[in-house]
Amino acid sequence: MTELFVVSSQAEGGELAADRIAATMTSVGARFVLGVATGSTPQSIWRALAARCRSLDLSTVPAFALDEYWDIPEGHPESYQAVVEREITSPLGLNPQLVRVPGDDGKDSAAPSRYEQAIRAAGGITLQVLGIGRNGHIAFNEPGTSLASRCRIARLTQQTRRDNSRFFAAAEDVPSYCITQGIGTILEAERLVLAAYGLDKAHALAAALEGPVTSTVPASALQLHPGVTVIADAAAASQLKHAGNYLAAGAL
Numbered sequence: 001m002t003e004l005f006v007v008s009s010q011a012e013g014g015e016l017a018a019d020r021i022a023a024t025m026t027s028v029g030a031r032f033v034l035g036v037a038t039g040s041t042p043q044s045i046w047r048a049l050a051a052r053c054r055s056l057d058l059s060t061v062p063a064f065a066l067d068e069y070w071d072i073p074e075g076h077p078e079s080y081q082a083v084v085e086r087e088i089t090s091p092l093g094l095n096p097q098l099v100r101v102p103g104d105d106g107k108d109s110a111a112p113s114r115y116e117q118a119i120r121a122a123g124g125i126t127l128q129v130l131g132i133g134r135n136g137h138i139a140f141n142e143p144g145t146s147l148a149s150r151c152r153i154a155r156l157t158q159q160t161r162r163d164n165s166r167f168f169a170a171a172e173d174v175p176s177y178c179i180t181q182g183i184g185t186i187l188e189a190e191r192l193v194l195a196a197y198g199l200d201k202a203h204a205l206a207a208a209l210e211g212p213v214t215s216t217v218p219a220s221a222l223q224l225h226p227g228v229t230v231i232a233d234a235a236a237a238s239q240l241k242h243a244g245n246y247l248a249a250g251a252l
C-alpha cells in the first residue's frame with residue numbers, strides 16, 4: 001500500500017526522502033542503485049542528501065536519471081545531463097562515471113534500449129525518486145502513454161513545454177522531444193518515492209492515487225506498485241479524499 005506523508009515544508013520533505021534513501025542504502029548495501037529525477041520538486045531532496053555527504057558516502061552508488069530532452073543542443077545548461085551534474089552528481093559526491101542520463105552514450109535510435117540494458121546490467125534501480133507533472137506525467141510519460149511502456153523517444157505535450165519554459169530564455173527554446181524511461185521501466189524499481197508540492201499538483205496527485213488506473217493519468221500506474229512513498233505538502237494533498245487511510249510508517 002502507498003504510504004503518504006503530508007509535510008509542512010519542502011525542506012521537511014527533503015529530509016524525509018533523504019532518510020528513506022539512507023535507510024534503503026543501509027539495508028541493501030553495495031547493490032543500491034539510485035534513480036534520480038530533475039525539476040524543481042526533488043531539489044530539497046538533493047540538498048538534504050548533500051548535507052549528509054560526510055556521513056553518507058554515495059561515491060560508489062550508480063545513478064540513473066529518468067529522462068532527457070532529445071532535441072536540445074549538446075552542453076545546453078538545461079539539458080538534464082547538465083542539470084544532473086550541477087544539482088545531483090557534484091553536490092552529492094557521486095562518481096560521474098557511474099551516473100547515467102538517457103542518450104548520454106549517443107542520440108541514435110538504439111539509445112533507449114541501451115539505457116534499459118544499462119539499468120538491467122546495474123542490477124535494476126533500488127529506489128527511484130519521482131516528481132509529477134501537472135498533467136499527471138511521471139518522467140516524461142505524457143497522458144496516453146501505455147502503462148507497459150519502456151524507455152523510448154517521445155513527444156512532449158504543449159502543457160509540459162509551457163511548464164518547463166521557466167527554465168529557458170524563450171518558450172520556443174523548450175525542446176519538443178525527449179528520451180524517457182517508460183512506465184513499465186519505472187514500475188520495476190524496487191521502491192518509489194514521489195514528491196509533490198503546491199496546489200498546482202493537487203489535481204494530478206489525487207487522480208494518480210485515487211482515480212482509476214489509466215494511461216490518461218500516467219502516474220496512476222503507481223497504484224500497481226507495492227512500495228510507493230508519497231511526500232506532499234498540504235496544498236498538494238488537498239484534493240485527496242482518503243488521506244487518512246494511507247499507511248504512514250511508524251503510525252502502527
Ligand code: F6R
Binds near residue numbers: 037039134137
Ligand atoms: C523530471 C521528470 C518530470 C518532473 C515533473 C515535475 O526528471 O521526470 O516528470 O518530475 O515534470 O517537475 P517539477 O518538479 O519541476 O514540477
